[in-house]
Amino acid sequence: MWAELTPRQREIRELAREVAVRELRPMAAHWDETEEFPRRTFEAVLETGLVGLTIPRQYGGQGESLLEGCIVVEELARACLSTAMSVQPFLNGPWRAINVLGTEEMKNRLLPGVAAGTNHFAIAMSEPAAGSAGTDLRATLTPDGDGFRLTGTKCWITGGHVADTIIVFARLAGTAGPYGIGAVVLTGRPDGMGEFHIDPKMGIRGVAECLVHFDDVRIDPEDVLVLPEEHSKKGTGILVNQFNPERCGNAAMCTGLGQAALDASVGHLNARHQFGRSLAEFQGLQWKVADMALDVHVSRMLLWRAARSGDGGFPDQTETLMAKLHSSEMVQRVTNTAIGIHGARGYSRRWPVERYFRDGRGLAMGGGTPEVMRNVLGAQVLGVSGSQRRK
Numbered sequence: 340m341w342a343e344l345t346p347r348q349r350e351i352r353e354l355a356r357e358v359a360v361r362e363l364r365p366m367a368a369h370w371d372e373t374e375e376f377p378r379r380t381f382e383a384v385l386e387t388g389l390v391g392l393t394i395p396r397q398y399g400g401q402g403e404s405l406l407e408g409c410i411v412v413e414e415l416a417r418a419c420l421s422t423a424m425s426v427q428p429f430l431n432g433p434w435r436a437i438n439v440l441g442t443e444e445m446k447n448r449l450l451p452g453v454a455a456g457t458n459h460f461a462i463a464m465s466e467p468a469a470g471s472a473g474t475d476l477r478a479t480l481t482p483d484g485d486g487f488r489l490t491g492t493k494c495w496i497t498g499g500h501v502a503d504t505i506i507v508f509a510r511l512a513g514t515a516g517p518y519g520i521g522a523v524v525l526t527g528r529p530d531g532m533g534e535f536h537i538d539p540k541m542g543i544r545g546v547a548e549c550l551v552h553f554d555d556v557r558i559d560p561e562d563v564l565v566l567p568e569e570h571s572k573k574g575t576g577i578l579v580n581q582f583n584p585e586r587c588g589n590a591a592m593c594t595g596l597g598q599a600a601l602d603a604s605v606g607h608l609n610a611r612h613q614f615g616r617s618l619a620e621f622q623g624l625q626w627k628v629a630d631m632a633l634d635v636h637v638s639r640m641l642l643w644r645a646a647r648s649g650d651g652g653f654p655d656q657t658e659t660l661m662a663k664l665h666s667s668e669m670v671q672r673v674t675n676t677a678i679g680i681h682g683a684r685g686y687s688r689r690w691p692v693e694r695y696f697r698d699g700r701g702l703a704m705g706g707g708t709p710e711v712m713r714n715v716l717g718a719q720v721l722g723v724s725g726s727q728r729r730k
Contacts, residue, residue, distance in 0.1 A: 343643070348407060351392070355411040358387050359418035367419035370545030371694055376501050377545045380422040381456075384415065390429045391454035395438065398446060399454035405431060405584055405654060406646040409591035413639075416595030417602075420698045421545025423592050428498065429453055431588035433462040433506045436581040437524070439653065440564055445524070449504060461502035462585075463493035463551070470495075471711045474517045474575055478509035478553065480567050487558040487567075489523060489531075492550065497705070499549035500535045503527065507553070508574070511567035520574030521567025523558045531556035542697030583654050586663040586706045590642045593666035593702050597635040600670075600677035600695045604628060607681055627680060631673045638666040657719055664712040670699035 344352065362383035370377045384390055393408040394400020408430030415423035428434070434453045437445055452458025469475035478491025489509055499505065504526050511519035525532070533552040540548055565574050605628060608619040618624055645662040648655035674696040678685035685692045703709060718724060 344410070348410060351389070351403070351407050352410050352414060354387055355384075355389060355414035356417075358383055358389075359414050363415060363419035363422045367421070368691065368694070370419065370421040371542075372544075374539070374544045374547070376498075376547070377419070377422045377425055380419060381425045384422065384426050385456040390426060390456040393430050394434070394450055394454040398450035400450075404646070405587060406643060409587055409642060409646045412588050412591040413595035413598070413642075416592040417599045419545075420543055420592060420596055420702075423595065424543055424546040425498065427585075427588045427592065428460045429456065431584045431591075433460050433581065433585070435584050435653070436506060436522070436577070437564065440577065441524075442561070444561060445564070449524070449526075452503070458504055459498060459502045461496050461499045461505045463496045463499070463505050463507045465495040466492060467494055471708060473508075474520065476508060476510050476520060478507070479512040480509045480521055480523065480558065481512040483557065485560045487523065487563070489525075489553045489556040489558055492552045494538075494548075494550040496535075496549040496551065498546050499551060500537060500547050506564060509567070510574075511569055514567070514569055517572045517575040519567050519569050519571070520565075521563065522565040522574065522577065524562045524564050525556070525558075526562075529556050540701065542694070542699070542701045580653055580656065582706055583649070583656060583659045586659050587642060587646050587654055589702055589706045590638065590645070590659075590662040590666040593670040593699065594635060594638045594642055596695055596699050596702070597631070597638060597666075597670045597673040600674045600692060600699075601628070601631045601635055603690075603692050603695075604631065604677045604680045607684070624680065627676055631676055634669045634673055638662070638669045641665050657716065660712050660716045660719075663706060664709055664716065667703040667709050667712070671696075671703055674699045 363380045366380050389411050391400040392403045392411060396402040412423050412427050412430060415426055434450060437449055449458060464473060466477055468477060478493060480487040480489055489507065491509060504524060506522055506524055508520060508522050531554045535549040535551050537547040537549055565577050567574060608624055611618045641662040645654050645658040648658045677692040678696055681690060681692055684690045
C-alpha cells in the first residue's frame with residue numbers, strides 16, 4: 340500500500356517514523372502516568388520540521404497537503420498518542436478555518452506562529468448542554484460598537500490549557516437553533532476569561548480536556564472569523580465543515596493506534612509459546628490477527644481517500660464521515676482484541692496494549708461519536724434531513 344505514496348510522502352513518513360520510535364515511544368507511558376503535556380516529545384517533533392509541514396509557504400510552512408499531515412499523525416500515534424494529539428492541531432487543526440475564512444491580516448498575524456510551532460491552537464465548541472447537538476449553543480456574542488462581547492461556558496477544549504489561540508463558536512444574542520452562529524478568535528488570556536478547569540480522563544492523558552467560562556470578553560472586529568447573522572445559517576455550515584480536517588486527523592490517530600496494537604500482538608504471538616508450540620501457530624489466533632490487519636488496512640484506505648478529497652484543505656464530508664466512522668470503531672475492536680491476545684499481560688499496565696485501549700476509546704468520541712456519524716451519513720445516503728430534533 341505504501342507504494343501508492345509519492346517519494347516525498349514516503350520520505351515524510353520515514354522521518355515521522357524515525358522520530359516516533361527514537362523519541363516518542365520511550366516517553367509514552369510517562370505522559371500517561373503523569374498526565375503532563377508532552378512538551379519534550381513535542382519539541383522533538385518540532386526539531387524535525389514536521390510541525391509546520393502543512394502550513395502554506397507564504398506563512399512560513401512547507402505547503403504540503405492534508406494527506407501528508409495525516410501520514411505524520413498516524414506514525415506519531417503509533418508510538419505515543421498524547422504527542423500525536425499535541426501535534427495534530429498544527430497539521431490538521433483549526434488554523435485551516437483561518438486560512439480559508441480569515442482576513443489576510445488575521446492570517447499574517449496567526450499562521451506564522453503555527454508554522455514555527457509557537458502558536459498552539461484549540462477550538463471551543465462543546466458546552467455543558469450542547470455536545471452532539473452543536474446548534475444548541477448558549478454562549479452569546481452581544482454587539483458592542485464595532486465588535487462583540489462574549490459570554491458563556493465551553494467544555495472539552497482539547498489542549499485549552501496550553502493554547503495560545505482559541506477559536507470560539509457562539510451565537511448572536513437572541514437567536515436560536517442553526518441561526519446566528521458565528522466564530523471568533525481569542526489570543527492569550529483576555530479580561531473576563533476564567534481559569535481553565537481540567538477534567539481527569541481515562542486515556543490520552545497527556546493532553547487535557549478543559550472547561551472555561553467567558554464573562555463579557557471584548558471581541559475586537561479584527562478577531563471575528565465568522566460574522567454571526569440573525570437570519571443566517573452560514574455559521575452552522577462552517578461549524579460542520581471546519582471539523583472535517585480534524586476528523587481526518589482523528590482517523591489517522593485511530594489508524595496509528597490500531598497499527599500499534601496489531602504490531603504488539605504480532606510480536607507477542609511470535610515470541611510466546613504454550614502447549615509446546617508458538618502461539619502464532621494456532622489457527623484461532625491467526626484469524627484474530629487477520630481480522631485486525633484487515634480492519635487497520637481498510638481504515639488507512641478510507642483515510643487516504645478522504646484526505647485526498649475536497650478543496651482548500653476541507654475534505655469531502657461523505658468521505659470524511661466514512662473514514663471517521665470506520666476508524667473510530669476499528670480502533671476499539673483492534674485494541675480490545677490485542678488485550679485478549681496478550682492475556683493477563685494485556686490487562687497489566689506494564690505492557691502498552693491496555694493504554695492503547697483507553698486511548699482509542701477517547702478518539703471514538705472526539706470530533707463526533709459513531710452514532711452521530713451514522714446519523715449524518717445515513718441521511719446523506721437516503722437524501723433526507725439529518726436533523727434528529729423533534730419537530
